[in-house]
Amino acid sequence: MTIASALGSLCLALAASPQGAAPKDQTAPPAVTAFVGARILPIGAPAIERGVLLVEGGKVRAVGPVDGVAIPEGAGRVDLAGKVVMPGLVCTHSHVGEPWGADSSGPIQPEVSSWDSMDVTAASVHRARAGGLTTINAMPGSGHLISGQTAYLKLRLGRTVEELAYRDADGRFLGGLKMANGTNPQRESGPFPGTRAKSAALVRQRYLDAVAYRDKLAAAGDDTSKRPARDLGLEALVEAMAGTRIVHHHTHRADDIMTVLRLAEEFGFRVVLHHVSEGWAVAKEIAAAKVPCSIILIDAPGGKLEAAGLSYDTGAVLEKAGVRVAVHTDDFITDSRLFLRSAAFAVRGGMSREKALEAVTLAGAEMLDLADRVGSLAPGKDADFVVLDGDPLSVYTRVLETWVEGAKVFDLADPEDRLVAEGGPGAGDRRPGVSCCAAVAGWEAAR
Amino acid sequence: MKRRQALLTLGLLCAPGFLACAAAPAVSPALAPTVQGARPALPQGSIAVRAERLYTMAGPVIEDGIVWIEAGKIRAVGPAASVSLPEGISLLRAKVATPGLVDAHAVVGLAGWLNVDADKDELDGGGPVQPELRALDAYNAKEPLVQWVRSFGVTTVHTGHAPGALISGQTLIVKTRGDTVEQAVLEPTVMVTASLGDGARGGSGAPGSRAKAAAVLRQELHGAKSWMEQRERDAAKEPEEGKDAPPEPARDLRKEALVRVLKGELPLLLTAHRAHDLMTALRIAEEFPGLKLVLDGASEAPLVLDALVAAKVPVVVHPSMQRTGGEAASLSFTTAQLLLEAGVPVALQSGYEDYVPRTRVVLFEAAIAARHGLPFERALGLVTKDAAQLLGIFDRVGSLEVGKHGDVALYDGDPFEYTTHCTAVVIEGESFPGEQPKLVR
Ligand SMILES: [Zn+2]
Numbered sequence: 001m002t003i004a005s006a007l008g009s010l011c012l013a014l015a016a017s018p019q020g021a022a023p024k025d026q027t028a029p030p031a032v033t034a035f036v037g038a039r040i041l042p043i044g045a046p047a048i049e050r051g052v053l054l055v056e057g058g059k060v061r062a063v064g065p066v067d068g069v070a071i072p073e074g075a076g077r078v079d080l081a082g083k084v085v086m087p088g089l090v091c092t093h094s095h096v097g098e099p100w101g102a103d104s105s106g107p108i109q110p111e112v113s114s115w116d117s118m119d120v121t122a123a124s125v126h127r128a129r130a131g132g133l134t135t136i137n138a139m140p141g142s143g144h145l146i147s148g149q150t151a152y153l154k155l156r157l158g159r160t161v162e163e164l165a166y167r168d169a170d171g172r173f174l175g176g177l178k179m180a181n182g183t184n185p186q187r188e189s190g191p192f193p194g195t196r197a198k199s200a201a202l203v204r205q206r207y208l209d210a211v212a213y214r215d216k217l218a219a220a221g222d223d224t225s226k227r228p229a230r231d232l233g234l235e236a237l238v239e240a241m242a243g244t245r246i247v248h249h250h251t252h253r254a255d256d257i258m259t260v261l262r263l264a265e266e267f268g269f270r271v272v273l274h275h276v277s278e279g280w281a282v283a284k285e286i287a288a289a290k291v292p293c294s295i296i297l298i299d300a301p302g303g304k305l306e307a308a309g310l311s312y313d314t315g316a317v318l319e320k321a322g323v324r325v326a327v328h329t330d331d332f333i334t335d336s337r338l339f340l341r342s343a344a345f346a347v348r349g350g351m352s353r354e355k356a357l358e359a360v361t362l363a364g365a366e367m368l369d370l371a372d373r374v375g376s377l378a379p380g381k382d383a384d385f386v387v388l389d390g391d392p393l394s395v396y397t398r399v400l401e402t403w404v405e406g407a408k409v410f411d412l413a414d415p416e417d418r419l420v421a422e423g424g425p426g427a428g429d430r431r432p433g434v435s436c437c438a439a440v441a442g443w444e445a446a447r
Numbered sequence: 448m449k450r451r452q453a454l455l456t457l458g459l460l461c462a463p464g465f466l467a468c469a470a471a472p473a474v475s476p477a478l479a480p481t482v483q484g485a486r487p488a489l490p491q492g493s494i495a496v497r498a499e500r501l502y503t504m505a506g507p508v509i510e511d512g513i514v515w516i517e518a519g520k521i522r523a524v525g526p527a528a529s530v531s532l533p534e535g536i537s538l539l540r541a542k543v544a545t546p547g548l549v550d551a552h553a554v555v556g557l558a559g560w561l562n563v564d565a566d567k568d569e570l571d572g573g574g575p576v577q578p579e580l581r582a583l584d585a586y587n588a589k590e591p592l593v594q595w596v597r598s599f600g601v602t603t604v605h606t607g608h609a610p611g612a613l614i615s616g617q618t619l620i621v622k623t624r625g626d627t628v629e630q631a632v633l634e635p636t637v638m639v640t641a642s643l644g645d646g647a648r649g650g651s652g653a654p655g656s657r658a659k660a661a662a663v664l665r666q667e668l669h670g671a672k673s674w675m676e677q678r679e680r681d682a683a684k685e686p687e688e689g690k691d692a693p694p695e696p697a698r699d700l701r702k703e704a705l706v707r708v709l710k711g712e713l714p715l716l717l718t719a720h721r722a723h724d725l726m727t728a729l730r731i732a733e734e735f736p737g738l739k740l741v742l743d744g745a746s747e748a749p750l751v752l753d754a755l756v757a758a759k760v761p762v763v764v765h766p767s768m769q770r771t772g773g774e775a776a777s778l779s780f781t782t783a784q785l786l787l788e789a790g791v792p793v794a795l796q797s798g799y800e801d802y803v804p805r806t807r808v809v810l811f812e813a814a815i816a817a818r819h820g821l822p823f824e825r826a827l828g829l830v831t832k833d834a835a836q837l838l839g840i841f842d843r844v845g846s847l848e849v850g851k852h853g854d855v856a857l858y859d860g861d862p863f864e865y866t867t868h869c870t871a872v873v874i875e876g877e878s879f880p881g882e883q884p885k886l887v888r
Pocket residue numbers: 141142250251274275
């Protein structure tokens with residue numbers, strides 16, 4: 001066994017340790033650091049022309065103008081004059097690291113999970129950091145009615161999903177549930193549906209099963225002997241109906257969008273509509289249902305029948321109708337390194353700058369139930385931010401640095417990071433990251 | 448619905464702050480009368496464009512410039528003060544105007560936007576070697592994606608069969624207008640498309656390995672060469688005394704196409720990404736002295752830069768935003784710049800997409816090249832002048848010069864900026880609307 005592989009297995013052992021609590025960030029700067037002089041776009045608050053971002057313990061301690069924020073004595077200081085700082089970008093729909101879920105055995109597999117397939121060392125994950133992304137919803141694909149559970153990831157440098165996981169207060173992984181309708185989940189032969197009506201019927205039946213399962217659980221109360229045998233798939237649907245697991249629903253055509261709204265109302269699951277190519281046609285209905293939308297903008301409509309109605313003004317139309325709008329990469333469909341381009345294209349289509357910038361930050365965080373932690377730069381939130389050399393919506397602007405919880409995870413000035421940002425020989429190699437081995441060193445030192 | 452769409456678009460483009468609209472409400476591009484509606488005194492295809500910044504690609508940028516197009520050709524171009532326009536000519540205004548964009552390699556018109564059996568014509572599965580297939584016989588001038596790319600300023604497209612077969616067919620060059628290919632065509636036959644690497648392997652009857660693909664390609668070229676030489680010998684023979692001349696030999700479309708490749712009449716446009724496939728392409732090209740090679744894709748070109756420079760082979764670089772992965776795992780936003788700096792002739796392309804989006808837009812690709820180090824006009828050149836030169840049509844398109852086609856793209860700001868709009872497009876004096884949020888079915 002080589003030293004490297006020994007370290008690797010130690011690392012894995014550590015990562016799988018009790019409760020899987022994320023290892024403490026070893027690279028975080030000491031005490032307080034002040035990022036000074038940048039134009040700060042806090043999101044949800046007015047821009048600050050020459051601002052200070054005060055970071056302590058991986059959290060934002062203060063944000064404000066240079067003459068309005070007291071920098072404590074002894075604080076580290078990073079000069080960002082001439083730069084632009086905004087919150088780390090949040091992508092509500094990503095396939096980086098290949099977080100695939102269900103297999104070909106059936107159209108409904110809520111028991112499978114991206115946590116068990118995702119490779120966080122994939123080059124695509126580091127490309128996301130190069131694009132300024134700090135939070136992603138890593139999802140299975142859309143070839144199933146229900147293709148599995150999604151993973152909310154914080155793009156810390158790490159080599160295990162355990163290190164990147166968003167967790168609740170009890171240390172459990174946070175994620176949603178991926179569903180799809182329209183043509184992608186349809187196939188020529190069973191058990192997959194061949195029509196839209198069959199798709200809805202299959203989903204409806206499984207949710208009815210989940211309702212019965214939930215009722216049995218409730219009836220059993222504390223009497224474990226009366227509980228039904230555990231069904232991992234139905235458990236996930238029960239969580240969806242309870243609102244603790246948000247459904248992320250791939251849907252394009254107006255009629256398919258309406259079908260999602262109908263099912264969501266029937267079973268009470270919380271849903272985010274994804275892609276929503278023809279959302280412009282049913283904006284009022286979406287607004288009335290108070291359902292948020294995460295949209296995609298691509299270089300041309302079509303590529304498949306149901307994306308033919310894709311429109312650059314979907315974001316604008318939804319915004320005007322009062323719908324909360326996020327924009328996503330759907331990375332491999334669009335490249336995470338150009339995520340801000342998608343926000344800019346929404347503006348090209350008539351969306352307001354303000355809402356377009358929210359669409360890649362705060363609105364996305366809301367759609368993942370993470371807005372109390374990320375999506376804007378406000379005291380108490382995670383110190384996840386991006387340093388840009390210009391306006392976020394300009395083609396000429398580049399992501400210079402990406403910071404997660406006060407630690408730099410991408411630096412364009414670093415040759416290896418630059419290779420990932422621009423491409424070139426070796427850019428596609430897996431990138432093991434560093435925090436694992438720092439964690440191992442810490443563990444060894446403590447022994 | 449169409450009318451409503453046009454109005455919607457107008458509303459979008461004329462949002463406050465867009466100077467082009469504010470300055471010229473009377474010539475809103477989406478509703479501007481077509482040339483057919485112009486006054487009878489002026490010949491058809493007459494129109495003028497006045498731009499705050501006019502990039503001719505044939506000299507320095509002109510502040511407040513005018514392009515005067517008469518009967519489809521550029522009659523005059525220069526500072527507004529120096530060009531006196533005839534009475535009654537339609538005038539389009541723009542903040543920025545450029546030559547109509549030239550896409551050096553696409554599949555639009557063959558690869559339909561819906562991507563279903565009924566509109567997928569970019570690749571025939573009948574065999575690995577089919578140079579006899581003509582894009583001319585497949586190009587659908589009414590394909591919505593033709594209209595889509597035009598609406599961003601693309602006026603000329605070199606299009607044809609997709610990568611995915613060892614030899615997939617012949618390309619053509621079209622203008623992005625007309626209801627039929629006859630109305631659209633600029634050059635009916637331009638290159639023969641080929642692939643090495645994954646694009647050439649697999650599928651029924653296709654070579655199963657890299658070496659086999661190379662061997663089949665070589666053998667096909669040798670076969671065509673022998674066939675050509677035999678025909679030349681036969682033609683040179685004196686008919687025997689007292690006998691009738693021998694009958695005309697049978698036609699062979701496949702061999703005829705390859706003969707044109709061997710003679711350099713039709714360059715071989717060979718798509719390959721990996722360094723070793725690029726070297727195989729150079730090796731084979733060298734074995735056939737008349738053959739003109741143009742490399743396409745070439746994401747690992749930086750690894751074999753010296754060989755490319757030495758071979759003086761032009762490269763139609765992969766789209767700047769092509770997806771990273773598979774054979775193209777090493778592609779880079781900076782490849783075009785690197786090749787340009789090394790002196791390799793380069794143009795950009797929209798490439799081939801088998802899924803969503805079905806086509807890219809070269810304007811966007813050049814924008815990303817500009818973001819990654821290319822000066823503005825070098826990047827613009829990749830989709831105008833350089834592309835036209837690489838395709839051998841620079842005598843007609845690719846720059847705004849007197850006598851050339853009146854093809855102009857109009858923008859309400861820096862054409863590369865994400866939030867700029869293409870406000871109108873002129874092709875040989877005929878005006879078309881600029882971008883709209885969607886394609887109307
Ligand atoms: Zn999807």
